[in-house]
Amino acid sequence: MRLVIFEWLVTLSLFGLLARLVAVQVIDHDYYQTLARENRIKLIKIPADRGVIYDRLGKPLDRNAPEGRDYLLAEAGSNVLGYTGEGDQEIEGRDGLEKFYDERLKGEAGGILVETDTNGKVIREIGRSEPQPGENLTTTLDAGLQQKAYELLSGRKGALIASDPQSGEILALVSSPGFKPGAIEKYLNDPDLPLFNRAISGAYPPGSTFKLVTATAALEENKINAATQIEDTGVINIGPYSYSNWYFTQYGRTEGSINIVAAIKRSNDIFFYRLGEALGIRALADWAKWFGLGNQTGIDLPGEAAGAMPDPEWKQAVRKENWFLGDTLIAAIGQGDILMTPLQVNQMTGVIASAGQWCRPHLVSAKGGSASGRDYCRQLDINPETIKLITEGMVQVTQAGGTAWPFFNFSVSVAGKTGTAEYGDKTSAKGGLTHAWFTAFAPADNPNIVVTVLLEGAGEGSYEAAPVAKDLLSYWFSRQ
Template sequence: MKFKHADPLSGKREQADFDTYLKQSFTRRIMLVAVLVLAGVIGLFSRMFFLQVRKYDYYRTRAQSNRVRIKPLIPERGTIYDCNGIALTENILRYQVVVNPTQTGNLTELLKAFSDLLPLTEEEIADFIKRYKAARRYESVVLKDSISEDEHYRLAVKLYQLPGVAIEPYYERYYPHGVLTAHVVGYTNRINEKDLQSISPDDYRGIQFIGRTGIERQYEDKLRGKPGYQQVETDANGNLVRLLNEFPAERGQDIYLALDLNLQRFIYDILDDYRGSSVVINPQNGEVLAMVSKPGFDTNLFTRGISQRQYQNLLDDPHGPLYDRALKGRYPPGSVIKPMMYLAGLYYNVVDSSTRVHCGGAYRIPESKSNRVFHCWNRRGHGSLNGDEAVTQSCDIYFYSLGYHLGIDKMAEYCRHFSIGVPTGVDLPNEDSGIMPTREWKEKRYKTNWYIGDTINASIGQGFLTTTPLQLAYMTALIARNGKRFTPHLLKRVYDPTQMTFLSVSNHDNGYLSIYNEADWRLAQRIMEHVIHHKTGTAKGIAKGLRYRMAGKSGTVQVISFKTDKRVPGHQLAKEHQDNAMFIAYAPAEAPKIAVSMVVERGGGGSSTAAPLVRKITDFYLLGQTEKDNDQLV
């Protein structure tokens, strides 16, 4: 049997093929690994390029946020001046303790440690915690303001023990003239949670106070200024390392008012113990020269942070010092409205200059089934009077008749031209419109019909009809100015410290009233002169020694009701039951420079109390006479 032997050459070939396969396989694996490594390196470098080049600014900013802080720079608030450049506000540099929430550890421990150095009341702590929780990130929160020099020193040497606590300067608003300008200038106080919902964070960055009332609120945008800021580098503990950049704050604009502080003080002083209000307007341009509401209050209490007890005392004060009588006081105008009512009668041809009405002391509504009688203040009657005589002697019966024929609709339409029942538009917040009653108004307010008796009452400025002292001064100025319209205003000019120049303010002239009739208005002006200068005028008593012609009208308004057949003399009434005394006037009559309204609460007669006060005001303004110079008038 033959055996087949293996070919040795064939085995060598197989071995060579296997070796080749191994080499190729290894090479492929090496190449695969190399490709993977290369891909990883490329991916890594791509990511590094993306992070370090493409996203450089983003991550640089994020990195810096760990060590760069934005520190607000608070602008100094603009100053308010009177027309003579007398400062009505001041900014006093104070120091306050602030807490940075991002650097504070345990708040309870911090407050305890702080209280060991400077005692805090429970009210202060509660208020701080409330503001602390509402604070924006990186925004410091005031813990205690207006610290003394001694408190400043005691705290400064211990600050290292109080992380996140710092002492910072700030400006505190101060009102040097106290009660004199309380209502018109207003006050600032701390921004609260409600404010934060409406103000712009950028506009108020770091600012802690906001105008709350009066001019401070009306011109908040001009007065507050523009915040600046510093970019500062800090260490891990929040300590300042260096200043990186600074954008200075811009001081607020200065406001110059038409208000004359000397006149304001004079009026406040002559009111003495009376409660009341007086408004003075320049009829030529509508500038408000004085706006007095007495009593006033110390506005500095609110800026510093009034306590609950202090605030409650002001609220409980029976004299109402917080009540802005000039802007919001609703008073029945009484007879001071008669010149305007007479103009309405002339305009609608209800009466003319020769129309006469007999006054027998009582008036009954024609064709009325009611037995109600409307009396004249002169129960004996004035006899037959025309319009001139009726206004001069303030006859009620004439105006009952005029009102009856005029009707409430025309009466209301005409009165609105004088801003009776509508705001004057003065540059102060929350002006009251008073009440010009109408059928619709009564239906809405009292759910009842309008009666002719309501019209009769309105015709002599009583009943539902109410006006503010500002509206009465505006009405007087319009008559003095021959119906040329204007918007009463306090703003005279604005100074911008950044531009170092005075800025222009808008023109407040608005043309003539559509109801103006020269002949009628000249007649009304002449009649108002007769009130003072004619022997039968109700205010003839103030004409003694008068060195210029003056036009005016008195009013006496009941504050309690009497039966129609009874009337108690004012001197027999208790003080709280006496009439309100009213007077309006302008002077000089031929070229008016000043229009005045005066309301004296519980003052008695308009001619006996309010008129002499107005005479003192016009003498002071036109002649420079002081109270002592014409003291014989009262």
């Protein structure tokens, strides 16, 4: 009898479970469909926290705040970190690292599915999905160096970049003036263009900094060697055109017969005109492109410019004009139509500093990348003797008799190159203006930093840009 009763109880339980399943699948299904039609089931979105961006030492560069993203470096980090804004569905990166790494930083939003009454009041929670925070990013930046670099530019239009020549890691990247990331609207029509990243998007004539490429090309193509002497005549005349050395133009003096080391030390234009003449534009352009000119470096930031390395085909296509010997001469000293970004000049300098390596500049190392950063570098197969001669000339630039007088008696051996780049129409009201450049690496015998300074329309590189680089290097080595 007990067995019969037990069998009946089991049977009734099974019928009860079946009835509940039918109710859920059929009756409740209609109920939930009705709720949905009446807009009584709603999804309340739970935004995900964006990942935090850190410097190389683990110092946070931004953070999430109730009112939005809070940038701890303010204007000093604005053009490299970027900013965020409201997208269609969520907060999104609008510039800088915030934009480039938006997919990694933004995370995945969660949500709460709720039932509401006809007045929209929540009756009950049906389901919940927790948000997944974005990935934190550790950058190659040094927050202290970044802040110092911005302070040294003092609001002047320009850019300053510091990098590790052995890996391509960017230690500081500043464009000036900067902006406050929380007040973008006020800068949209600012004539000083604070939203424009001059460090990677500004393309300028490089002036005498380009002589590093010309020297490399002439030595590698065996047009000169360490013993080659060229007479400084003060001026070269080609038909009705004259091409003079800066020293002759300013002081009416010449420097006699000089070799490649002395030519770099004194930034002698006559010597480099002759190198351009010996090389020809095609060999010079090929070497410039081998250094990366005319192509983006591939830095992990949006909006990078490629620069320009003109040659006969370029001039015919762009200007509808033929190429002349004079075009080659001025190209050899970094003038004419050559354009480089401050980042490209920094990278060019890094090739010499790293004994011939071309390292892709980067701000965030790839996942699983080597700790040394060598994954970003490739050898350009430049003869070590070429690197040695150019480095010797650059060291002498910063010593007595060189063009970088602010570095005379500097505590650390520095290899540098000044640049004073003419731009604009000399016959116009703004003619005769020059950009000030200085690019260098230190210590000269075992470099751990490359610094490049550009100041728009500021004058001579030795007087304007070199002191900025000196102060930044002083700060850098004071912490070593």
